[in-house]
Amino acid sequence: MRKLRVVLVVLMVLTLAISPTSFACTGIILRTLDGTTLIGRTMEFGFDIKSDILVVPAGTKYTTLGLNSERSGFTFEAKYGFVGANALDKPIIVDGVNEKGLYFGAFYFLGPAKFSKLTTANQNKAISSEEVGNWLLSQFATVAEIKAALPSKVVVGTFVEEINGIAPLHFAVTDATGAAIVIEYTESGLTIHDNTVNAVANNPSYDWHLTNLRKYIGLSAVNRETITVGQQELRPFGQGTGMSGLPGDFSSPSRFVRATAFANNALPSADVDEGVFRAFHIMNNFDIPKGAIRESESKTLMDYTVWTSVTDTKNAVYYYKTFKTQAVECVDLRKALVDLKSPKTIKMESKFSITDRTSEVK
DSSP, rough: HHHHHHHHHHHHHHHHHHTTTTTOOEEEEOOOOOSOOEEEEEEEEESSOOEEEEEETTTTTEESTOOOOOOOOOEEEOOOOOOEEEETEEEEEEEEEEEOOOOEEEOOOOTOOOBBBBOTTTGGEEEEEEGGHHHHHHHHHHHHHHHHHHHGGGEOOOGGOOOOOOOOOOEEETTTTTTTEEEEEEEEEEEEOOOOOOEEEEESOOHHHHHHGGGGOOOOOOSSOOOETTTEEEOSSSSSOTTTTOOSOOOOOOHHHHHHHHHSSSOOOOHHHHHHHHHOOOOOOOOOOOSSSTTTTTOOOOEEEEEEEEEETTTTEEEEEETOOOOOOEEEEEHHTOOOOSSEEEEOOOOOOOOOOOGOOO
16 A cells, blocks of 8 residues: 555656646736836645745846756856745746846746756856846846857756656747747747737747737727627627637636736826736736636536736836735835845745724624
8 A cells, every 4th residue: 555655656756746637827917107007916736736835036147957956057146136936945036026127937838848958068158948037137237138148058858757748838929118028949949929918828939929819809998789690789798808709717728818818908197006906806806716727527626816916117116915924015126135244034824813903893
């Protein structure tokens, strides 16, 4: 029986590692009337990825290929401080912003993601896929700078024990001006897509998602009107017929279409506070409850929303809520960096709490 339990555990881990449905993340971009660019995203996984908030000051030194026990890459020093969520208890940012307002988000890209093979020839310019966020956030202030710098580095895959393989990612980057790109490494090599529709999800590739949007050209936020077909008058079923035909499942293509529709039909926000409020409301549409997506009939392997973030690129403030906490919390990066000499970790997950207001009924 003990051997059987071990085999079952191994099979569960392998299923998590290879499952194409266990990593469903969605991102949007909103722009307020006062010129602020906000990014909202959800982080979904088939298990708790043990994220915390990391605050990293300028001057922090890194050596790439940190998870490779046999080789080291190049060393760099952070020019800019940054804050964001890590994963797997490792000092690796998967979603965050730097003090110049540059946002970075890593999204699963299982299948199309193909990285270079690490060799002695490229080792001195190699960076592993899970480390890209640390490098970009610490070194660059704008999308234009990143576009110029990416070809000079080689992105490789390093074995990550917790997922039993490399981290198959593509990357969304937005700067404080609102310029936004999606960075993908595939069989074709490096491709940098301009994020023209204010949305990002998982595989297929970004250009495939843009082509798929053509199926939904007729979508409208306006409620449907009564029409006449032959001699029959057809009335809509009350209110709520706006966006009729919008796909509602949690697959990546469907989420991309919904993200595009919601991001580009959102009411304009006057300022940051209103924008952050509305961004979280939009991201609620992508919240996956436990049990909605499962691997076969498994009762334990199921995708769910681990956390949701909204990033204010103008003021470098990182907002988030988690599966357990639900209340929105934030870190003001520029304030946090004052007198900070070394990286600081903040516990991200706390607990679900309810405010009892019964005493007010008097």
